[in-house]
Amino acid sequence: MKYSLGIALGLAALLCGCSHTKNDAEAVADVAPRSPQYLMSAPAPLQESPNSDDQATADVIPGPRPYTELIVAPSRLLIYHADLRLKVASLPRASARLDSLVHRNGGYLSAATEVRAEGEWRQAITIRVAPARFQPLMASLRGLGTVEEKKLTTDDVTAQHADVAARLATKRAIEKRYIDLLARARKISEVLEVEGKIGEVREEIESTESRLKTLNDEVAYSTISLTCYQTLPQPVPEAPVVSFASRLVESFYTGWTLITSLLIGMVAIWPFLLLGGAGWWAVRRWRRSIAQAEG
Known part of the structure:
Protein backbone atom coordinates (compact mmCIF):
# COMPACT_ATOMS: atom_id res chain seq x y z
CA MET A 1 0.00 0.00 0.00
CA LYS A 2 2.79 2.35 0.90
CA TYR A 3 4.62 1.52 -2.33
CA SER A 4 1.50 2.17 -4.39
CA LEU A 5 1.01 5.60 -2.82
CA GLY A 6 4.66 6.56 -3.49
CA ILE A 7 4.45 5.46 -7.10
CA ALA A 8 1.25 7.53 -7.54
CA LEU A 9 2.88 10.63 -6.08
CA GLY A 10 5.95 10.16 -8.32
CA LEU A 11 3.82 9.93 -11.45
CA ALA A 12 1.89 13.04 -10.43
CA ALA A 13 5.12 15.01 -9.94
CA LEU A 14 6.44 13.80 -13.30
CA LEU A 15 3.25 14.87 -15.07
CA CYS A 16 3.38 18.33 -13.40
CA GLY A 17 7.02 18.78 -14.43
CA CYS A 18 6.21 17.95 -18.05
CA SER A 19 3.27 20.35 -17.96
CA HIS A 20 5.48 23.23 -16.65
CA THR A 21 8.15 22.45 -19.26
CA LYS A 22 5.54 22.59 -22.04
CA ASN A 23 4.13 25.85 -20.70
CA ASP A 24 7.62 27.39 -20.56
CA ALA A 25 8.33 26.23 -24.11
CA GLU A 26 5.03 27.66 -25.32
CA ALA A 27 5.82 30.94 -23.55
CA VAL A 28 9.19 31.07 -25.22
CA ALA A 29 7.61 30.19 -28.57
CA ASP A 30 4.99 32.89 -28.08
CA VAL A 31 7.58 35.58 -27.23
CA ALA A 32 10.23 34.65 -29.81
CA PRO A 33 8.22 35.55 -32.93
CA ARG A 34 7.25 38.87 -31.45
CA SER A 35 10.81 39.90 -30.55
CA PRO A 36 11.84 41.07 -34.08
CA GLN A 37 8.58 42.96 -34.42
CA TYR A 38 9.16 44.65 -31.08
CA LEU A 39 12.67 45.59 -32.06
CA MET A 40 11.42 46.99 -35.38
CA SER A 41 8.77 49.08 -33.66
CA ALA A 42 11.20 50.51 -31.09
CA PRO A 43 12.19 54.16 -31.61
CA ALA A 44 15.27 54.51 -33.76
CA PRO A 45 18.36 56.17 -32.26
CA LEU A 46 18.86 59.87 -32.96
CA GLN A 47 20.79 60.59 -36.14
CA GLU A 48 23.61 63.13 -36.07
CA SER A 49 23.14 66.03 -38.41
CA PRO A 50 26.29 67.12 -40.27
CA ASN A 51 25.34 70.78 -39.88
CA SER A 52 24.34 70.71 -36.23
CA ASP A 53 26.79 68.59 -34.26
CA ASP A 54 26.30 70.56 -31.08
CA GLN A 55 22.50 70.24 -31.31
CA ALA A 56 22.65 66.47 -31.77
CA THR A 57 25.05 66.11 -28.87
CA ALA A 58 22.78 68.19 -26.69
CA ASP A 59 19.76 66.01 -27.62
CA VAL A 60 21.51 62.68 -26.97
CA ILE A 61 23.45 63.58 -23.84
CA PRO A 62 21.29 64.94 -21.04
CA GLY A 63 22.47 67.83 -18.95
CA PRO A 64 23.37 71.45 -19.62
CA ARG A 65 24.03 72.37 -23.26
CA PRO A 66 27.63 73.27 -24.09
CA TYR A 67 28.31 76.99 -24.68
CA THR A 68 29.41 77.23 -28.29
CA GLU A 69 28.07 80.66 -29.30
CA LEU A 70 30.61 83.25 -30.40
CA ILE A 71 30.96 86.38 -28.34
CA VAL A 72 30.34 89.25 -30.77
CA ALA A 73 31.73 92.65 -29.84
CA PRO A 74 29.26 95.53 -30.06
CA SER A 75 29.52 97.53 -33.27
CA PRO A 235 40.89 143.68 -65.61
CA VAL A 236 43.85 146.04 -65.24
CA PRO A 237 42.72 149.68 -65.27
CA GLU A 238 44.33 151.83 -67.96
CA ALA A 239 46.53 154.71 -66.86
CA PRO A 240 44.79 158.08 -67.36
CA VAL A 241 46.28 160.57 -69.83
CA VAL A 242 47.39 163.71 -67.95
CA SER A 243 47.86 166.99 -69.88
CA PHE A 244 50.65 169.57 -69.32
CA ALA A 245 48.25 172.09 -67.79
CA SER A 246 46.99 169.47 -65.35
CA ARG A 247 50.54 168.54 -64.35
CA LEU A 248 51.43 172.26 -63.89
CA VAL A 249 48.44 172.86 -61.66
CA GLU A 250 49.28 169.73 -59.68
CA SER A 251 52.91 170.91 -59.22
CA PHE A 252 51.76 174.34 -57.99
CA TYR A 253 49.44 172.67 -55.55
CA THR A 254 52.25 170.37 -54.37
CA GLY A 255 54.60 173.38 -53.78
CA TRP A 256 51.95 175.26 -51.88
CA THR A 257 51.29 172.21 -49.75
CA LEU A 258 55.04 171.94 -48.99
CA ILE A 259 55.32 175.62 -47.92
CA THR A 260 52.28 175.43 -45.68
CA SER A 261 53.61 172.22 -44.15
CA LEU A 262 56.96 173.95 -43.31
CA LEU A 263 55.22 176.92 -41.75
CA ILE A 264 52.98 174.68 -39.70
CA GLY A 265 56.04 172.69 -38.64
CA MET A 266 57.89 175.79 -37.48
CA VAL A 267 54.90 176.89 -35.48
CA ALA A 268 54.68 173.47 -33.97
CA ILE A 269 58.32 173.58 -32.74
CA TRP A 270 58.18 177.10 -31.23
CA PRO A 271 59.20 175.86 -27.75
CA PHE A 272 62.46 174.49 -29.17
CA LEU A 273 63.09 177.76 -31.08
CA LEU A 274 62.53 179.78 -27.92
CA LEU A 275 64.84 177.62 -25.83
CA GLY A 276 67.50 177.69 -28.56
CA GLY A 277 67.38 181.49 -28.78
CA ALA A 278 67.64 181.87 -25.00
CA GLY A 279 70.60 179.52 -24.89
CA TRP A 280 72.39 181.33 -27.70
CA TRP A 281 71.86 184.71 -25.91
CA ALA A 282 73.21 183.29 -22.63
CA VAL A 283 76.35 181.88 -24.25
CA ARG A 284 77.05 185.15 -26.09
CA ARG A 285 76.69 187.20 -22.88
CA TRP A 286 78.93 184.80 -21.00
CA ARG A 287 81.68 185.18 -23.65
CA ARG A 288 81.36 188.96 -23.57
CA SER A 289 81.76 189.03 -19.80
CA ILE A 290 84.90 186.90 -20.03
CA ALA A 291 86.36 189.19 -22.69
CA GLN A 292 85.74 192.30 -20.54
CA ALA A 293 87.39 190.68 -17.54
CA GLU A 294 90.52 189.85 -19.50
CA GLY A 295 90.71 193.34 -21.02
Whole structure:
Protein backbone atom coordinates (compact mmCIF):
# COMPACT_ATOMS: atom_id res chain seq x y z
CA MET A 1 0.00 0.00 0.00
CA LYS A 2 2.79 2.35 0.90
CA TYR A 3 4.62 1.52 -2.33
CA SER A 4 1.50 2.17 -4.39
CA LEU A 5 1.01 5.60 -2.82
CA GLY A 6 4.66 6.56 -3.49
CA ILE A 7 4.45 5.46 -7.10
CA ALA A 8 1.25 7.53 -7.54
CA LEU A 9 2.88 10.63 -6.08
CA GLY A 10 5.95 10.16 -8.32
CA LEU A 11 3.82 9.93 -11.45
CA ALA A 12 1.89 13.04 -10.43
CA ALA A 13 5.12 15.01 -9.94
CA LEU A 14 6.44 13.80 -13.30
CA LEU A 15 3.25 14.87 -15.07
CA CYS A 16 3.38 18.33 -13.40
CA GLY A 17 7.02 18.78 -14.43
CA CYS A 18 6.21 17.95 -18.05
CA SER A 19 3.27 20.35 -17.96
CA HIS A 20 5.48 23.23 -16.65
CA THR A 21 8.15 22.45 -19.26
CA LYS A 22 5.54 22.59 -22.04
CA ASN A 23 4.13 25.85 -20.70
CA ASP A 24 7.62 27.39 -20.56
CA ALA A 25 8.33 26.23 -24.11
CA GLU A 26 5.03 27.66 -25.32
CA ALA A 27 5.82 30.94 -23.55
CA VAL A 28 9.19 31.07 -25.22
CA ALA A 29 7.61 30.19 -28.57
CA ASP A 30 4.99 32.89 -28.08
CA VAL A 31 7.58 35.58 -27.23
CA ALA A 32 10.23 34.65 -29.81
CA PRO A 33 8.22 35.55 -32.93
CA ARG A 34 7.25 38.87 -31.45
CA SER A 35 10.81 39.90 -30.55
CA PRO A 36 11.84 41.07 -34.08
CA GLN A 37 8.58 42.96 -34.42
CA TYR A 38 9.16 44.65 -31.08
CA LEU A 39 12.67 45.59 -32.06
CA MET A 40 11.42 46.99 -35.38
CA SER A 41 8.77 49.08 -33.66
CA ALA A 42 11.20 50.51 -31.09
CA PRO A 43 12.19 54.16 -31.61
CA ALA A 44 15.27 54.51 -33.76
CA PRO A 45 18.36 56.17 -32.26
CA LEU A 46 18.86 59.87 -32.96
CA GLN A 47 20.79 60.59 -36.14
CA GLU A 48 23.61 63.13 -36.07
CA SER A 49 23.14 66.03 -38.41
CA PRO A 50 26.29 67.12 -40.27
CA ASN A 51 25.34 70.78 -39.88
CA SER A 52 24.34 70.71 -36.23
CA ASP A 53 26.79 68.59 -34.26
CA ASP A 54 26.30 70.56 -31.08
CA GLN A 55 22.50 70.24 -31.31
CA ALA A 56 22.65 66.47 -31.77
CA THR A 57 25.05 66.11 -28.87
CA ALA A 58 22.78 68.19 -26.69
CA ASP A 59 19.76 66.01 -27.62
CA VAL A 60 21.51 62.68 -26.97
CA ILE A 61 23.45 63.58 -23.84
CA PRO A 62 21.29 64.94 -21.04
CA GLY A 63 22.47 67.83 -18.95
CA PRO A 64 23.37 71.45 -19.62
CA ARG A 65 24.03 72.37 -23.26
CA PRO A 66 27.63 73.27 -24.09
CA TYR A 67 28.31 76.99 -24.68
CA THR A 68 29.41 77.23 -28.29
CA GLU A 69 28.07 80.66 -29.30
CA LEU A 70 30.61 83.25 -30.40
CA ILE A 71 30.96 86.38 -28.34
CA VAL A 72 30.34 89.25 -30.77
CA ALA A 73 31.73 92.65 -29.84
CA PRO A 74 29.26 95.53 -30.06
CA SER A 75 29.52 97.53 -33.27
CA ARG A 76 31.24 100.88 -33.00
CA LEU A 77 29.30 104.07 -33.67
CA LEU A 78 31.55 106.29 -35.78
CA ILE A 79 31.00 109.78 -37.19
CA TYR A 80 32.95 110.58 -40.36
CA HIS A 81 33.64 114.16 -41.44
CA ALA A 82 35.74 115.50 -44.30
CA ASP A 83 36.85 119.00 -45.38
CA LEU A 84 37.78 119.22 -49.05
CA ARG A 85 38.92 122.26 -51.06
CA LEU A 86 39.13 121.99 -54.86
CA LYS A 87 40.27 124.34 -57.60
CA VAL A 88 38.21 123.76 -60.75
CA ALA A 89 38.52 125.06 -64.29
CA SER A 90 34.78 125.75 -64.66
CA LEU A 91 32.54 126.01 -61.63
CA PRO A 92 29.22 125.48 -63.51
CA ARG A 93 30.48 122.21 -65.06
CA ALA A 94 31.89 121.04 -61.72
CA SER A 95 28.58 121.83 -60.01
CA ALA A 96 26.63 119.78 -62.57
CA ARG A 97 28.98 116.80 -62.15
CA LEU A 98 28.78 117.17 -58.37
CA ASP A 99 24.98 116.84 -58.37
CA SER A 100 25.26 113.66 -60.43
CA LEU A 101 27.91 112.14 -58.15
CA VAL A 102 25.97 112.89 -54.97
CA HIS A 103 22.74 111.46 -56.40
CA ARG A 104 24.55 108.34 -57.66
CA ASN A 105 25.99 107.63 -54.19
CA GLY A 106 22.65 108.07 -52.43
CA GLY A 107 23.56 111.34 -50.69
CA TYR A 108 22.00 114.78 -50.56
CA LEU A 109 23.02 118.44 -50.26
CA SER A 110 22.14 119.91 -46.89
CA ALA A 111 23.54 123.42 -47.52
CA ALA A 112 25.11 125.43 -50.34
CA THR A 113 26.42 129.00 -50.72
CA GLU A 114 27.94 130.79 -53.73
CA VAL A 115 30.11 133.92 -53.64
CA ARG A 116 32.04 136.03 -56.19
CA ALA A 117 34.74 138.01 -54.41
CA GLU A 118 38.48 138.72 -54.47
CA GLY A 119 39.01 137.44 -57.98
CA GLU A 120 37.38 134.03 -57.50
CA TRP A 121 34.02 132.36 -57.92
CA ARG A 122 33.54 130.17 -54.84
CA GLN A 123 30.88 127.61 -53.89
CA ALA A 124 30.66 126.01 -50.42
CA ILE A 125 28.56 122.84 -50.17
CA THR A 126 27.68 120.48 -47.31
CA ILE A 127 27.05 116.89 -48.42
CA ARG A 128 25.45 114.14 -46.32
CA VAL A 129 26.02 110.52 -47.36
CA ALA A 130 25.80 107.07 -45.78
CA PRO A 131 29.08 105.82 -44.22
CA ALA A 132 29.25 102.94 -46.70
CA ARG A 133 29.42 105.44 -49.60
CA PHE A 134 31.69 107.96 -47.85
CA GLN A 135 35.02 106.79 -49.31
CA PRO A 136 33.67 106.14 -52.86
CA LEU A 137 32.15 109.62 -52.97
CA MET A 138 35.38 111.19 -51.70
CA ALA A 139 37.32 109.41 -54.46
CA SER A 140 34.85 110.69 -57.06
CA LEU A 141 34.97 114.28 -55.78
CA ARG A 142 38.75 114.39 -56.18
CA GLY A 143 38.21 114.05 -59.92
CA LEU A 144 36.36 117.37 -60.16
CA GLY A 145 39.52 119.44 -59.95
CA THR A 146 42.82 119.97 -58.15
CA VAL A 147 42.80 119.07 -54.45
CA GLU A 148 44.34 121.93 -52.47
CA GLU A 149 43.26 120.84 -49.00
CA LYS A 150 41.83 117.65 -47.53
CA LYS A 151 41.07 116.84 -43.91
CA LEU A 152 39.42 113.67 -42.56
CA THR A 153 38.21 113.12 -39.01
CA THR A 154 36.54 110.15 -37.32
CA ASP A 155 34.80 110.40 -33.96
CA ASP A 156 33.91 107.30 -31.94
CA VAL A 157 30.66 108.10 -30.09
CA THR A 158 29.87 104.57 -28.91
CA ALA A 159 30.37 105.37 -25.22
CA GLN A 160 28.66 108.75 -25.56
CA HIS A 161 25.64 107.19 -27.28
CA ALA A 162 25.36 104.50 -24.60
CA ASP A 163 25.62 107.14 -21.86
CA VAL A 164 22.90 109.32 -23.42
CA ALA A 165 20.64 106.31 -23.95
CA ALA A 166 21.14 105.20 -20.34
CA ARG A 167 20.38 108.69 -19.01
CA LEU A 168 17.25 108.80 -21.15
CA ALA A 169 16.04 105.47 -19.75
CA THR A 170 16.74 106.67 -16.20
CA LYS A 171 14.83 109.91 -16.72
CA ARG A 172 11.86 108.05 -18.18
CA ALA A 173 11.83 105.74 -15.16
CA ILE A 174 11.89 108.79 -12.86
CA GLU A 175 9.01 110.31 -14.82
CA LYS A 176 7.00 107.10 -14.40
CA ARG A 177 7.59 107.13 -10.63
CA TYR A 178 6.48 110.75 -10.45
CA ILE A 179 3.33 109.88 -12.39
CA ASP A 180 2.62 107.07 -9.91
CA LEU A 181 3.12 109.52 -7.04
CA LEU A 182 0.78 111.98 -8.74
CA ALA A 183 -1.93 109.32 -8.88
CA ARG A 184 -1.58 108.73 -5.12
CA ALA A 185 -1.36 112.41 -4.15
CA ARG A 186 -4.23 113.69 -2.02
CA LYS A 187 -3.29 117.28 -1.19
CA ILE A 188 -3.19 120.14 -3.66
CA SER A 189 0.31 121.09 -2.51
CA GLU A 190 1.52 117.56 -3.19
CA VAL A 191 -0.11 117.56 -6.63
CA LEU A 192 1.52 120.89 -7.56
CA GLU A 193 4.92 119.77 -6.31
CA VAL A 194 4.81 116.49 -8.22
CA GLU A 195 3.56 118.22 -11.38
CA GLY A 196 6.49 120.63 -11.16
CA LYS A 197 8.93 117.73 -10.87
CA ILE A 198 7.27 116.01 -13.85
CA GLY A 199 7.67 119.17 -15.93
CA GLU A 200 11.38 119.39 -15.09
CA VAL A 201 11.96 115.73 -15.90
CA ARG A 202 10.09 116.02 -19.20
CA GLU A 203 12.26 118.98 -20.24
CA GLU A 204 15.35 116.90 -19.51
CA ILE A 205 13.87 113.97 -21.44
CA GLU A 206 13.19 116.16 -24.49
CA SER A 207 16.74 117.55 -24.36
CA THR A 208 18.24 114.07 -24.03
CA GLU A 209 16.05 112.73 -26.85
CA SER A 210 17.19 115.60 -29.08
CA ARG A 211 20.84 114.83 -28.31
CA LEU A 212 20.31 111.12 -29.00
CA LYS A 213 18.53 111.93 -32.28
CA THR A 214 21.44 114.15 -33.31
CA LEU A 215 23.95 111.40 -32.57
CA ASN A 216 21.91 108.88 -34.56
CA ASP A 217 21.69 111.27 -37.49
CA GLU A 218 25.44 111.98 -37.45
CA VAL A 219 26.21 108.26 -37.32
CA ALA A 220 23.70 107.40 -40.06
CA TYR A 221 24.99 110.09 -42.46
CA SER A 222 28.60 111.23 -42.82
CA THR A 223 29.35 114.88 -43.61
CA ILE A 224 31.55 116.28 -46.38
CA SER A 225 32.24 120.03 -46.40
CA LEU A 226 33.27 120.80 -49.97
CA THR A 227 34.62 124.11 -51.28
CA CYS A 228 35.04 124.55 -55.04
CA TYR A 229 36.40 127.74 -56.55
CA GLN A 230 37.31 129.12 -59.96
CA THR A 231 39.72 132.01 -60.42
CA LEU A 232 38.35 135.01 -62.32
CA PRO A 233 40.51 137.30 -64.48
CA GLN A 234 40.76 140.80 -63.04
CA PRO A 235 40.89 143.68 -65.61
CA VAL A 236 43.85 146.04 -65.24
CA PRO A 237 42.72 149.68 -65.27
CA GLU A 238 44.33 151.83 -67.96
CA ALA A 239 46.53 154.71 -66.86
CA PRO A 240 44.79 158.08 -67.36
CA VAL A 241 46.28 160.57 -69.83
CA VAL A 242 47.39 163.71 -67.95
CA SER A 243 47.86 166.99 -69.88
CA PHE A 244 50.65 169.57 -69.32
CA ALA A 245 48.25 172.09 -67.79
CA SER A 246 46.99 169.47 -65.35
CA ARG A 247 50.54 168.54 -64.35
CA LEU A 248 51.43 172.26 -63.89
CA VAL A 249 48.44 172.86 -61.66
CA GLU A 250 49.28 169.73 -59.68
CA SER A 251 52.91 170.91 -59.22
CA PHE A 252 51.76 174.34 -57.99
CA TYR A 253 49.44 172.67 -55.55
CA THR A 254 52.25 170.37 -54.37
CA GLY A 255 54.60 173.38 -53.78
CA TRP A 256 51.95 175.26 -51.88
CA THR A 257 51.29 172.21 -49.75
CA LEU A 258 55.04 171.94 -48.99
CA ILE A 259 55.32 175.62 -47.92
CA THR A 260 52.28 175.43 -45.68
CA SER A 261 53.61 172.22 -44.15
CA LEU A 262 56.96 173.95 -43.31
CA LEU A 263 55.22 176.92 -41.75
CA ILE A 264 52.98 174.68 -39.70
CA GLY A 265 56.04 172.69 -38.64
CA MET A 266 57.89 175.79 -37.48
CA VAL A 267 54.90 176.89 -35.48
CA ALA A 268 54.68 173.47 -33.97
CA ILE A 269 58.32 173.58 -32.74
CA TRP A 270 58.18 177.10 -31.23
CA PRO A 271 59.20 175.86 -27.75
CA PHE A 272 62.46 174.49 -29.17
CA LEU A 273 63.09 177.76 -31.08
CA LEU A 274 62.53 179.78 -27.92
CA LEU A 275 64.84 177.62 -25.83
CA GLY A 276 67.50 177.69 -28.56
CA GLY A 277 67.38 181.49 -28.78
CA ALA A 278 67.64 181.87 -25.00
CA GLY A 279 70.60 179.52 -24.89
CA TRP A 280 72.39 181.33 -27.70
CA TRP A 281 71.86 184.71 -25.91
CA ALA A 282 73.21 183.29 -22.63
CA VAL A 283 76.35 181.88 -24.25
CA ARG A 284 77.05 185.15 -26.09
CA ARG A 285 76.69 187.20 -22.88
CA TRP A 286 78.93 184.80 -21.00
CA ARG A 287 81.68 185.18 -23.65
CA ARG A 288 81.36 188.96 -23.57
CA SER A 289 81.76 189.03 -19.80
CA ILE A 290 84.90 186.90 -20.03
CA ALA A 291 86.36 189.19 -22.69
CA GLN A 292 85.74 192.30 -20.54
CA ALA A 293 87.39 190.68 -17.54
CA GLU A 294 90.52 189.85 -19.50
CA GLY A 295 90.71 193.34 -21.02
